[in-house]
Amino acid sequence: MSGLLQRGITAIIFVAVMLAGLYFSKNSFLALFGLITILSLWEFYTIILKNETHDFLRKIYGVVIGATPFLIAAYYHLGKIENGTEFLRISILAFLPILFFLFIIELFTKSKYPFANLGHLFLGLIYIGIPFTLAQFIAINDGNYYPNIILGLLVLTWANDTGAYLIGSQIGKTPLFPRISPNKTWEGSLGGVAVTFLIAWLLSIYVTELSLTNWLVLAVLVSIFASIGDLIESMLKRSLGVKDSGTIMPGHGGFLDRFDAFIFLLPFAASYLLAIR
Numbered sequence: 001m002s003g004l005l006q007r008g009i010t011a012i013i014f015v016a017v018m019l020a021g022l023y024f025s026k027n028s029f030l031a032l033f034g035l036i037t038i039l040s041l042w043e044f045y046t047i048i049l050k051n052e053t054h055d056f057l058r059k060i061y062g063v064v065i066g067a068t069p070f071l072i073a074a075y076y077h078l079g080k081i082e083n084g085t086e087f088l089r090i091s092i093l094a095f096l097p098i099l100f101f102l103f104i105i106e107l108f109t110k111s112k113y114p115f116a117n118l119g120h121l122f123l124g125l126i127y128i129g130i131p132f133t134l135a136q137f138i139a140i141n142d143g144n145y146y147p148n149i150i151l152g153l154l155v156l157t158w159a160n161d162t163g164a165y166l167i168g169s170q171i172g173k174t175p176l177f178p179r180i181s182p183n184k185t186w187e188g189s190l191g192g193v194a195v196t197f198l199i200a201w202l203l204s205i206y207v208t209e210l211s212l213t214n215w216l217v218l219a220v221l222v223s224i225f226a227s228i229g230d231l232i233e234s235m236l237k238r239s240l241g242v243k244d245s246g247t248i249m250p251g252h253g254g255f256l257d258r259f260d261a262f263i264f265l266l267p268f269a270a271s272y273l274l275a276i277r
Helices: 003-024 026-048 055-077 084-109 114-139 147-171 186-206 212-240 255-276
Strands: 175-177 181-185
Touching: 003 026, 003 147, 026 055, 026 114, 026 212, 026 255, 055 084, 055 114, 084 114, 114 147, 114 255, 147 181, 147 186, 147 212, 147 255, 175 186, 181 186, 181 212, 186 212, 212 255
Parallel strands: none
Antiparallel strands: 175 181
């Protein structure tokens, strides 16, 4: 099978699964993004934890820690927690003991760099676990489920990336950040911004949960922070000497490769959307 055909088949399956997960029900959205969170965390710890004893144990525990906020929020959005006070109480009781147990694990692993390991494990929580948890609060508000907003953010993110690639490959000459990503150009980035704003305008026509102004603000956030998120994952991979975060999607790398920009966008998009609701 040729590389192009493989990429095409993988892309079709990926889009189909994403649409099914988003639009079948709120429960399927939570299951889909819970799985994406877990797989992204596993990829992250696989590439960042190297040449240490008990790495498998650390990866398992890192995934548990990183996914716990998502699972607690899902429990809340499924109606199993009655109010915000109860949500906060359960979050503290369930999460903090798990978090601090990390120190005990490092105490007995005999690692030369226990606090570096702790830093790596906490980083996965901050970099991946918390952003995907915020996606729930974007999609679900006052008990109502808004899959169109999540899909809109994904489409804007992918439009920005695709526009930058297509335009940059044709007319790109001025390097954007050669130390981290030599192939990215200013021309491509500006082309990605233009495409993002065009898609935001189209979304405002068909996805009326948000106004044109709100979609344009999100386009600004995508143009800035999704692009930075892509550079940050490139920085991560370059610093560790890896090409892709994983191989689970043939021709497309891993989940981190597909969601790096979206992950970094989520805290900024969530802050804006929660502020206007």
